[in-house]
Amino acid sequence: FQPVLDAWAFLLSGVWVTLLLSVAAAGCSFVAGTAIALARIYGPRWLHPVLVFYIDSMRALPVLVVLVWMYFAFPLVAGINLPPFVSALVALTLHLAAYVAEVLRAGIEGIRPGQTRAGFALGMSQWQVIRQIILPQALVRMLPSLGSILSVTIKDTAISAVIAVPDLMRRAESVAANTYHPVEVFTTAMVVYFIMIFPVTRDVDMLYRRVAHLGRS
Numbered sequence: 001f002q003p004v005l006d007a008w009a010f011l012l013s014g015v016w017v018t019l020l021l022s023v024a025a026a027g028c029s030f031v032a033g034t035a036i037a038l039a040r041i042y043g044p045r046w047l048h049p050v051l052v053f054y055i056d057s058m059r060a061l062p063v064l065v066v067l068v069w070m071y072f073a074f075p076l077v078a079g080i081n082l083p084p085f086v087s088a089l090v091a092l093t094l095h096l097a098a099y100v101a102e103v104l105r106a107g108i109e110g111i112r113p114g115q116t117r118a119g120f121a122l123g124m125s126q127w128q129v130i131r132q133i134i135l136p137q138a139l140v141r142m143l144p145s146l147g148s149i150l151s152v153t154i155k156d157t158a159i160s161a162v163i164a165v166p167d168l169m170r171r172a173e174s175v176a177a178n179t180y181h182p183v184e185v186f187t188t189a190m191v192v193y194f195i196m197i198f199p200v201t202r203d204v205d206m207l208y209r210r211v212a213h214l215g216r217s
Helices: 002-006 008-042 047-060 063-078 084-109 113-121 126-163 168-179 182-215
Strands: none
Touching: 002 008, 002 168, 002 182, 008 047, 008 084, 008 126, 008 168, 008 182, 047 084, 063 084, 063 126, 084 126, 113 126, 126 168, 126 182, 168 182
C-alpha cells in the first residue's frame, strides 16, 4: 500500500470532489423532485403526461447514458459547453430527481384525504395544507427511501470519472495506472466509499426510528 500512502493527498482531494458533487446532486435532485411531485399531484392536467413521461424516461435510462449524453451530445445540440463537474451535476440531478419525485408522490398520496379536507374546513389555503399538514408527515414516512437515494447519489458520483471529473474514482484510476498497483489502490477507494456511505444509511435509520411516530396519521 505504499503507492496509496505516497498519493494520499492526491486521493484526498478526490474525496472532497466526491463529497461536493454528492451534496450538490442530492440537494438539487431533492428540490427538483419535490417540485415535480407537487406539480404532478396538484398541477394542471396538461402537465401530468409531460411529467410522467420525464419520470418514466429517466428511470428507464442508465445514469451513465444520461451522463455521457449531457457531456458529449448536449454541447452539440445546445451550443453550450459544460465543464465536466457541471455536466455530472446536471446528469445526476435529472436522473435522481425522477426517483425523488416518485418517492415524494407516494408519501403525499399515503396521507389520508380527510386531513386535507379538515384543513380546508379550517380555512387554510391549499399551500398551507401542503406545507403544514401533508409534507411534514410525508417527509417522515419517506425518510428510509430518501436515505437510500442519498446513498445511491454518493455511489453514482463514481460514474463521473468517465468524463474526467477529478473525483475519488478518477484519481484512483490515475494512481493505479501510474503505479501498477490496482489491487491496493482500488481496495482503498472501495473502503473510502464504504466509510462515506455507511454512516449515512445508519444515521438515516436512527433518525427515522426517533421521528417515525410523527408520520403516523
